[in-house]
Amino acid sequence: MKSRASSHFLILILIVLLTAISHYAVYYGALIRGYETSFLTASRNIGLLTVLAFLPVILARVFRFQGNWTLFTASVLLFSIGLTVQYRLFSDPEYVSKEKKSEARQAKIKTAQLHYIQENYSPEKKQMIGLPPTEPAPVDLSKETPRPVNDTFFGVMFSGRTLIPLFAIFCMVGVIWLMKRDDFLKLLQNNGFLLVLLTLVPLLLAAVTSKAGKSIGNMTPWEPAKIPFLIGFAAILAILYKNLARTYWGVPRAKDVLPLLVMAMMPFFPFFVLKDFGQMMVFSSVYITLFVIAVRRFSQRFVLIGSVVFLVGILVVGSLPVTTQEKIPLLPTLAKPVKAILPDRIQQRFHLWLDGFNPPSPETDWWKDDYESHYQKMVKKDPGLEQLAKDDPNTQKQINIDAWFDVLAFQPAQATFGLHSGGTTGRGLGLGYVELIPVSDSDYIYAALGEELGLFGGLLIILALLVFVSAGVRTALDSRDMFSKLCCAGLTAFIGFQALVNMGGITRALPMTGITLPFVSHGGFSLITSFVMLGMLMAFSHRNAVDRLAEQPPEGFSNT
């Protein structure tokens, strides 16, 4: 199969078809649990994917697009998996409703019980229970009345879940159109610093004045800021990377290093204030990527990578579980000062990561308050508990365990149980209990996917991601100038590392941070940003193809 627009068109059409199948699976799974799924939403999802499937045809005609379609197809594949999992989640009344959660849960349990009774109980038993006495027989779903969905055509078609992806696709096309122009790219490259400053001002303002995005629900409006930051850094690195190689006694000149450092540090201030540690992690890994690619001297790379490894090592050592620390000599002494410095929030995240199934003692700084509030709630229910806890250390321990797994560790623990219950092929779409994991449509979507599609589902995501990254690297390799190269590498690294940080957080390979899985998660700004990045990469790929064609030497040069 050659990488031509036509073969990608075929793959895209097949994606639409498979998504239709997966939606039917979700629909049927829902019927078994006694509720209906929205037909409108399903057709909306199929429609969106159809639009994406026909986009190559349009782009090839209108823009004479000649770049690599692999990037696009891999992204659409990820996006379609995301749509399926989101469809599963958002059609579940227990997951969606806020007040009537337990009611929806009871309804589902009752449906399952009635099915069991219908299939197994003798007429005599049914009568004793208080049901019509019928012979045991397999359940016929067509005779049941599932809970109906209440949605309207306008409600579905003009909701954020329709408009945001459409807008994202629109942005992507716009960006392709913009970025394939030389003058625009030149403008960006020359004004990198200005661009960063212009982004920084509103971002800092937002960060300082309020909790910004937190007030707009679950959104993160600073997400698109990644792009100008990247362009700025790539622009300055493209200028300075050669100078860095010029060293005096092995040290580069300050006037080459300082601007770079300032540029690299800039995005960290607003994200630190916003406490978005996930973005910080992604940013640092992307900047390291760019630096390592651009810098030519081995010693400089070594210093950078070495210092990063050292810092991370200190952090990890500082927050290793106490029992592990005690096994290694000298480690507790080393860890003590680190622990004293680390902010509570980070310590908490690290504990959840490295020792998440072991509740911390109630005296721990960052756990005390949450524990106390949970304990007070329990005491309010039962005043005798206080005395009991005082007399019996086991009771107190039990309360602590319950509090830990019901409050702070609830979401990560349930997510891990989800991965565990998924097994190899998952429990089947609509047959898992993904609704138990809070917000599993955005941050924790990989857990939901792992539960219902299993290891194979995870493999789908990983492989699609690797195809995307390889195609991105390919684009960077083919680029002719350093700025484009760095931009491509940076964009690829952004998508790639964001996905890794997200999945690593759920599988406990990394501390959990609240960032989304690009293209898969349900999101507003993050989805738009991902599509814009995809558009930029595609534009670069297009430029490479055009360049190559232009540089093709005259006929006589070759003698094939």
Added chain:
Amino acid sequence: MILLFLLQLEKLRPENIFGGQVLERTPAGLTIVYLIGMLVLIWFLIMSFYGNFRRPKFNFEQNLPREVVKKLTSTLTNRSLRIWQIVFVLLAFTVYGFHVYWTYYATDANEQFQFVLNYKDMRSRRTSASNLRGWMLDRSGKLQNSLAYYKVDKDGTIDRTFPLEREMAHLLGTELGTPGLERTIYQKIEDPMPESWEILTKYKKPEPENRDVRITIDRELQAYAAKRLEGKIGGIVVINPQTGDVLAMYSNPTYSLNEAGSLEGHLKLKANLRDQPLLNRATRQFYIPGSTFKTFTMISAFRAGRQDIILQGKGSPECYTPSRGARPICDAGGGCHACGDVGMKEAFKVSSNQFFSQLANELGRERMGETANSLGITATETPKEALTQGFYPGIWNTSNPRIANAISPARSTIVNGKDLSLHDFALEGMGQGLAGQMTPLQMALIASAPANMEGKLMKPKIEYDIPPQMYSQVLTAEQAAVIRDIMSTVTEESGGTGGIVRAKLLGTGIQTGGKTGTADKEGVVVYNKDGTKKMKKVKQKNENGEWVEVEVPETYKRWDGWFLAIAPLENPQLAIAVVIEDIGGSGYGGTTAAPIAADMILKARELGLLGDKYKPQTQEKPAKKKGK
């Protein structure tokens, strides 16, 4: 034509391809199709990309020497990019490796994870809520006599219902605390959370299944036991000595299962230290058995072949003095009830302390310990060891160790170490002192060994459908008959301590045997009404030798009344142990516990559990005929 096409279309529906009659097969099959399809698409993508993976060669390069091309194309930057790509692939698969770890290896490798998974996974709660348990039927096996079943209540939810929700609370057990029969006795669903390929390959056409369990408890008798103990603290155990069937087992105070179902209610019950309603006194509370334990000492004598022993009963103040300087052991009220040369039969009838404490020392520690082991009692070397013996699930005859664990009794103990003084061991022989760790269930078992026609101790069982099992051959059939005869003197002859039983059963023709007991327990803590310990102030010397006032819990001496009974004498179908706590200084086992045992026998007769005594019966199943 179109109709035919539509019919074909109907056949192509996924339900018809995968479905069968298992509903889950449709989505599971579609999921597998989706996964395979997507993987194939990614394979297509990789294939299509592969041609693009190598850097495209320009035509002019083909004429140049290899070294030049290499220098020309692989710039330092591009090489770094390649290396970065490889690192990224490795990182991605590392993350995926963690996913694999949680799926396959975490339960084996990570103990903490395993614990939390069992304890806090909401999924298992959901599956267990959706999967209905079987029904629990009583020994009649009739649906109307179910002890636990489902019912659709007013607002339409399907609720677990317990007709004897207070009377059976300890046996059935709560959902939150220590498990009981409810959480263990039903067959577990093999795999409540199958994967989609398992659903497709393993789950075939469903057969209507039956998870119901029939247990040995008689619903009426159990309810009657609860009624009889109302307002008292204590326990009743009724066993069929021929098969080991537990017919009734009740402990008062009890609790309501509905109340204990919520966390709040459970905590409230747990906090009630005064009544301890959650404690199953029939199996997990230690009592001093008092004179009822003389049955045990008597069995030991028979096992040793010394049933004809004659011992001296002496008057006050000498009584029986085991060793010089030791406190003399007298019969209740001082002096001797059976004086002079006394045989086993007479001593048992009047419950002579002197006789049985002497007997213990005559038989020796080894003999007593060996008898203890044959009856399911643990004999320990020192009193300290006796305190840490835990539970004894092995006494039960169950199909599944989980059930035995759930209803396992506390391990009853006696101490027979060498370091014990003669006086202490003598006290054990009459059921006081270090013999004070007996559960009502254990006492019922002691009574059931001689009550068995072959002298066997049958393991108690709670499931109706499993065959009876012997714990040990305690006595020969002849010895058992003699002991039954001796036991009947207590209830049937005038002057026996349990004469009230005969009075109650007058006219029924049922002959019984038994043993009374009245035990005193020192140092029982007094509780206030709100569940706190009642404190009193006493003056004590502290380490500096000064007198200071300290608060200590107030204690008192408690009297417990006991009665063991077997009935009917010629082929016992019941072995009963009744214990009533705190009967007051003026009460006796014979006046408090014995009437309850007699009433239980009457009720059992009414229910047909005694069978027809004039006809020989099979030992496994007592005939369901009403008594006359």
